Amino acid sequence: MPKLVYILNGPNLNLLGKRQPDIYGSETLDDVEGDCAALAAELGVETRFLQSNTEGQIIDWIHQAREDGAGIVINPAAYTHTSVAILDALNAFDGPVIEVHISNVHKREGFRHHSYVSLRADGVIAGCGTEGYRLALRRIVSLLD
Numbered sequence: 001m002p003k004l005v006y007i008l009n010g011p012n013l014n015l016l017g018k019r020q021p022d023i024y025g026s027e028t029l030d031d032v033e034g035d036c037a038a039l040a041a042e043l044g045v046e047t048r049f050l051q052s053n054t055e056g057q058i059i060d061w062i063h064q065a066r067e068d069g070a071g072i073v074i075n076p077a078a079y080t081h082t083s084v085a086i087l088d089a090l091n092a093f094d095g096p097v098i099e100v101h102i103s104n105v106h107k108r109e110g111f112r113h114h115s116y117v118s119l120r121a122d123g124v125i126a127g128c129g130t131e132g133y134r135l136a137l138r139r140i141v142s143l144l145d
Ligand code: CA2
Pocket: 011, 012, 013, 015, 016, 017, 018, 019, 020, 024, 075, 076, 077, 078, 079, 080, 100, 101, 102, 103, 104, 105, 112
């Protein structure tokens, strides 16, 4: 059975490729999912790619990953900067966690410079566009090997 990597996406990322291409690029979230699935096949892992606009749903998926997930790639979007609850859920997950941001949050408003999730993440990728997801997946797999 291939190892399962959760790829979790927070609020408004369903709009990817549809608004603000100057910040987030022109790929849609479906495109990113396809890219990750193709890379996962190459790397010999399975991915479960999910997006929610609701904090509780993201927490429930992290709990699910405790049961069947080997690693988590997470772009918590705005919850990055606000959610102790997502941090607590990630702290209850034993496998590797990589945090992804499409934009370079450190070049943006001050409130985006702090991340609760970074207190748990084993690595953080920011400002690499949607390629960041593939970089994160590669890193998860090398941490799992
Ligand atoms: O750069 C990232 O990936 C962010 O996690 C994206 C979040 C933002 O709140 C974080 O500070 C950085 C915003 C996601 C909203 O995505 C949109 C995409 C296209 C159009 C509108 C929103």
